[in-house]
Amino acid sequence: MIKAIKGTKDTLPTDIPSWRKIEDDVRRIMENFGYYEIRTPVFEETALFSRGIGEATDIVSKEMYSFTDRSGTSITLKPEMTAAVVRAFIEHNLGKIQNLNKVYYISPMFRQERPQAGRLRQFHQFGAEALGCNDPSLDAEMIILAWDIIRGFGLKDLTVKINSLGIPSSRENYRNILREYLSPHLNNLSEDSRNRFDTNVLRIFDSKVESDQEIMKGAPLLLDHLDEESLDHFNKVKEYLDTAEIPYEVDPKLVRGLDYYTNTTFEILSNSVGSQSALCGGGRYDLLIEQLGGKTTPGIGFAAGIERILLACENENSLDISLPQKDIYITRIEKELQKEAYALCVRFRRAGLNAEYDYSGRSVKAQMREANKLNAKYVLMLGGDEYANGKILLKNMRNSEQEEFDINSIDEIINKLRGV
RNA sequence: GUGGGAGUAGCUCAGUUGGUUAGAGCAUCUGGUUGUGGCCCAGAAGGCCGAGGGUUCAAAUCCCUUCUCUCACCCCA
16 A cells, blocks of 8 residues: 655645634734745755755755756755745845845745654745844744734743844854863763764753753853844844733743854744644844845744644644534435436535535435534425425524425525525 | 654554454444434444564464554754
């Protein structure tokens, strides 16, 4: 038997209402905040991601779905959206059309990781990017936007964490300070953390090994070594967040794995999913655009994992999804009336109503059970003496009341159903 | 890539000192008199017990191999 590829999932009809709810709310709120949808191809030239995200990152060095096409070009299924949006921004000169471009997306992403709770190989993100402005109010807006959307799904157990990574020079300076602090402890660090000492010291803060955490407790913090401008920016972001009553925590240990971040970074975490608790992550990237060949332009964005949000919603039972309904189910008593029932069904559908009938010619009881199962508001019944006298019965399935209609006045029924 | 757990009906799971035609609940289908749903009742259908090999008179049950799913590390959304 052929099965779906590891780490991919089918979204079955019964799953769709939750997905629609997420997607609809995302679109509505994004657009209220002034963001316009953008769509980019599922694959890009590999170089876009290796240059954008960073050659040394895990995403680029071991998680990308890359292949060579027939022309010999190395192509990669997009593992994240920011680089793709920036590419489109540069390619179409969007910065020339307006100073500030605010876009959002809902799209599948691909990373070849070992699947687990809240982690798939094809997963879906929604997110936003704002290119062209570095005002701290925009940093705050990103966080407010993400918070409002995610909070809107009824989730309770959420935490917002923010931090600032400063500008590269102050970060580099801090890295050396951190290395100095860690040098004497090097032999006591876990193997993973020892490796990170050279490649990405900051990430040692993320270590889940207790002894590492013990050592890191005494470590100097990046926030205490920020340059004045970055610190000022960060303080203003916090002020704007306060005006919007966002319950954030400053987490000086919040380090994000993508190379392009500068200044503000943030995450929204949930306690009701597994260990992959980050529902959303983002930050400012003021150097990425020129790094990818565009004119120097500040940018900020976030991405949120739809599967993770759905997982949290399931665990908190927070999404109220109403059952799908049928406007009308058409039944017939005598099998000879099958064609008439069919014609009526088509007529109702063409009138814009959600109509169904029994394709397999089953008993009245079976038809009624089906109508009930489909959550039909009304059942129309053809047959018997009524039909012989030019009448049909309309049964209200909520209160079981039945009403007789003239067979020539289907429009009356249609109007009645539309009014419901 | 490294560990732990699990694979029996569509779903959730019972089922070992190895022993007759492998079970339950839910879901499905059909009925419970002549034309009517939800509750209830009855019946039916549905399984090479993940796959391959081995031990045995006998394997869902024991051993080996393999595949898949799952959780965690790692990393991130």
